[in-house]
Amino acid sequence: MKLKSLTLNGFKSFAEKTTIEFRHGLTAIVGPNGSGKSNLIEAIRWVLGEQSAKSLRGSKMPDVIFAGSTKQQALNRAEVELLLDNSDHFLPMESTEIAIDRRIYRNGESEYLLNGKNVRLKDITDLLLDTGLGRDSFSIISQGKVEQIFSSKPVERRQIIEEAAGILKYKQERTSAQNK
Numbered sequence: 001m002k003l004k005s006l007t008l009n010g011f012k013s014f015a016e017k018t019t020i021e022f023r024h025g026l027t028a029i030v031g032p033n034g035s036g037k038s039n040l041i042e043a044i045r046w047v048l049g050e051q052s053a054k055s056l057r058g059s060k061m062p063d064v065i066f067a068g069s070t071k072q073q074a075l076n077r078a079e080v081e082l083l084l085d086n087s088d089h090f091l092p093m094e095s096t097e098i099a100i101d102r103r104i105y106r107n108g109e110s111e112y113l114l115n116g117k118n119v120r121l122k123d124i125t126d127l128l129l130d131t132g133l134g135r136d137s138f139s140i141i142s143q144g145k146v147e148q149i150f151s152s153k154p155v156e157r158r159q160i161i162e163e164a165a166g167i168l169k170y171k172q173e174r175t176s177a178q179n180k
């Protein structure tokens, strides 16, 4: 499974529809301060279901919508689409390409789509759990996260190991079965 492309439309500083294609090998994103590098990484976390506006440097979720500039008016909607190459069927879906889409409107209303169909956030988190791509997984190491791992409590550190080992999914299923 590989990232194929990321498309932003009205997300943070990306007022215009912008697509970044991930080719083979390593992709590096470079640019001056304030040019939107961190916004791109936040877009990936957001489309994967990030729920904390604060961790996206905002105070409420609609803050991710383009807020306007001297040249351009604010927008009413933000959308991010992450396209995955699933030709190895790493994710348990038949399709060889998986599109995960998230939209949000100024009134706070938001929606998720999986290959063009409306789904719940839970469908996305379930699909990605234990794959290393989930919003809380260790495929995204932000500034401060390394330190956080070292200073975390043993129980929290165990969760990190369980996620990496791929057993978190079974634990969550057991808990939800016990609660039924």
Ligand code: ATP
Binding pocket: 011, 012, 013, 014, 031, 032, 033, 034, 035, 036, 037, 038, 039, 040, 063, 064, 065, 066, 067, 068
């Ligand atoms: P650095 O090199 O300093 O880390 P960076 O390339 O990571 O910079 P970002 O932090 O991604 O830059 O981008 C910050 C810019 O995004 C700021 O100019 C900020 O005003 C703009 N920005 C953030 N949210 C919005 C929004 N909702 N609407 C418009 N612009 C926004």
Ligand code: MG
Binding pocket: 037, 038, 039
């Ligand atoms: Mg940055």
